Amino acid sequence: MITLTIDGQPISVTPGTTAMDAALANGIDIPRLCHHPDLKPSGGCRLCLVEVDGRPNPIPSCGLACEPGMVIRSQSDQLTALRRDTIDLFVSDHPLDCVTCDKAGACALQKYAYDYGITETSHDFKLGRTLYQNDNPFFIRDHQYCILCAKCVRVCDEVIGAHAIEIVDRGFGSHVATPFDVPMADSNCVFCGSCVQVCPTAALLPVSRLKQGREWELEHKKTICGYCGVGCGIDYRTKGNHIVYAQGYPEAPANGEFMCVKGRSGWDFAQHPDRLTHPLVRKDLARELGLSAEAWTLGPTQRAALADFVPVAWETALDLVAAKLAAAVKAAGPDAVAGLASARCVNEDNYLFQKLMRAAIGTNNIDHCARLCHASSVSGLGMAFGGGAMTNPIRDIRDADCLFVTGSNTTESHPVISYEMVRAVKSGASLIVVDPRQIPLTEHATLWLQTRPGTDHFVFLAIAHVILREGWADRDFIAGRTEGFDEFAASVAPYTPEVAALASGVPADKIVLAARMYALGERARGASKYAAESERGHSGIFWAMGITQRSEWD
């Protein structure tokens, strides 16, 4: 730990911490427009300048590494004057349409103009960019509001790994664009909306948010995304009982501020007029039981269903289902009933459902859609590690030294996990991909072992073979935690890299290289976060359906 002083306050930080991070962690707010905690410092906005004793010129705190004994001031007359001048320059190139702007109340430039008392520019108003682009259903790009902080470009590169946009041209005329300014849909864009999330102004806005009210009129409804197993936190901004748009929030443990296209934009079903919002009973049954129709407001598809169904009250419907289930149990015993639960429902609902089946109905005929995809991993992980789930929190991935990905098209199936992988690779981790297909992750891979379909296990066996042969295995670790290891070692003995190469088509030297990188946790570059505590880097294995869905081993 090193100690320094910011605004008279003694502060202790770990070496390598920036002055900005040290200040923010200690409740000292430094103005900033291009800084984002998840992105590398850029230094373009010039608002976070601070004074450092012994340095002639103000220095941007976002790129200033703390040194022992440093004396930093984040506020002074000089800094206030320079910041006012800088904001003055920003607003000479940014319309002050705050009275009608959708971003008002959430706009960082507006906040600082307010803080520093800038009501209008003292310069001649000159707009560098005027393009308005609405070429996709998810977000608009209104370049006149862009302040070129490049947070969108950086998040797309450093976190998402899509590289869909870059700043083109230079100087006053520079603007953010796709390559050759093709429409977003024709670019590498995955529409995760992370650019919109980090945009400090109204340059990037969700289409669903346009003219839907002022920021302070919207409520926050935090929940968990129901799409895949990553479990991203979502903050739905709502007005009345209506979702206006979805955003991430920094405290969400799985995803922070970042989401994928599904989480950020796939919520329109929730308020779709066709959504089934009340119980329907088949017409013939309703007539037979003498049920009366309830007056519901129906959507077009539901109205079409009225040819066959009658809308009834919830009480009526529940009574009917209970009576029918009870009759079935009475007539044929509890095992005549079976329940199938869904991964799209929350854990609590699934728990209650099996309780209903087991305790109320009295049957063990209860299953879950995850049987198809997750049963083999639950039993496998249970046997190997004592628990049928991921061994580590998602946030550990970004600090890994070597990532071994197989049987997972992470970018498409669990995009937010792939963001963590991209971040690890961008900070120097090595990435080994074993996959017959050129999945998007191969673009970031240090080593891509392209197996013939159905032969990846040869590569795995050969990697184990090489690790044992070369003495890279951690024998103490193995001795303390496994049983039957000698049998395992004997079983991989025949699988030399050459044998695996013949079977899988992956060159033997690549298999040996992968074995070394994984076993020793070798990074592509840079120092390991764990350098102080262990000689080897930390490796992680990441697999999904491509492994669990294997039906046979040759």
Next chain:
Amino acid sequence: MKPEELPILADKEKALQASKTCRLLYCSSTACVASGSGAVKDGLTRALKDNPAGKAAALAQTGCMGLCSHGPMVRVEHADRPSTLYEYVNGEAAARIVADELAGQAPAAIAPESAGRVLPQDIPFFTRQTKVVLARAGVIDPERIEDYIAHDGYTALTRALGMTPEQVCDEIQRSGLRGRGGAGYPTGLKWQHVRSAAGDKKYVVANGDEGDPGAYMDRTLMEADPHSVLEGMIIAAYAVGAQQGFFYVRAEYPLAVKRLERAIRMATRQGLLGKNILGSEFSFAVDIRIGAGAFVCGEETALMASIEGQRGLPRMRPPYPAQSGLWGCPTLINNVETLGAITAIVNKGADWFHGIGTEKSKGTKIFALTGKLNNTGLIEVPMGITLREIVYDIGGGVAAGRSFKAAQTGGPSGGCIPAEHLDTPVDYESLKALGSIMGSGGLVVMDDTSSMPAVAKFFMEFCVDESCGKCVPCRVGTVQIQGILQKVVDGKAVQADIDRLERLCVTVQRTSLCGLGQSAPNPVISTLRYFRDEYEQMLGAAASARAEVSA
């Protein structure tokens, strides 16, 4: 090649050159090519072919001979008598020169204004210069490594390889050499930093992205003596422990690129580059990266981004390239001219170099002397020479009988120095004290017809065009400064605009991210400092009157 083979190669080339009755050298640098040295070459070739004595003479191209405004230039060397220098040569004059020289007679008397007249070599333009870095420029054929070797080429490398890397760094540090790209950082110190930085993989980069308007020192050096820069780079790589080097040269310099490519190829073939250089343990490879025409890519962090294949944007320092440069590895970035000075220092010793120049600025500096002077071209002068000597002795005074108004040094990052400071010694500190900078070596002389606000506007337009746009003071500030200068030039500015201009200049200077923005206001600030009356005279009279009423 082994070190002992080098003198054998040198003697062979010397013997070959001595076997000729005379050597006809024509300048093939970009400036002379532009003024017609292609036709001169054809004329010389044809005349030699047609002349029975032609076979015994040698024809060779050279790099820049210096007085570019008098080109194309031809020099004829004889073993037994002083050489003759011809200026303004064209194809017909070439034939006459061949006839006269091969006949062994003095150049025929011709009308004073005609093409191909003799230029005396004892004029101050030549005698007041001290050629260290440009010693071989205009003397050797830049496309023949043999010619370079015959002129002590690669002897410095041999000597350096016999020293320890630490000794080489010490030698450079003791010489007092400072970076010739403009900032003047002590070169030896920079080498030490890279040498002591942790990491097995290190890089050396030669910055040849010369971009100041009117400046062409680096281009000329690369065109005239590519091997000397290459040799300097190899020595640097040995001293800092680098395995890979890059020449970063702008695409507008095709001839320099061609000659560097050839030099790298030839040096590699001779074992002076590549694996186990001169039979030693030291291995080093060099590649060329061509810049795509962005001024900002001359800034070292932007340059590295460009080499890495990224958009050429500067980044914050620290970390400095010496700690974390190309692909995160320690990287030495030196200007081409800095590297060009290395061989002389290694060969002649640090003390010799230290003996040239002023207390804090050692050695010589190359300037591209342009503007309203009688003699314009490329000059190399000892540090500490006065501006007056450069302008009136070397430059031959202001052209067309006009009077001197200002000298602009350092290009768009520099400032204008007025007549009252003509006796200032030219070194890093003195120029800075005057509100200008040494810069890379552009030196533009303006006469009394130049309007200083217009000069400031010219340089600001350049910065507006070349700002990368990453930070707001440079991206927006330069545009606003340019707008005010336009108002001044149009006679529409009022006093308040000048006040705003000064304040804005200080903001841009103090808050910009890289050297481009930090120095962009210099031409405005220095012209305001020395020529404020010109700004005030241009204020719109009517506009000022209105301002007074409203005040």
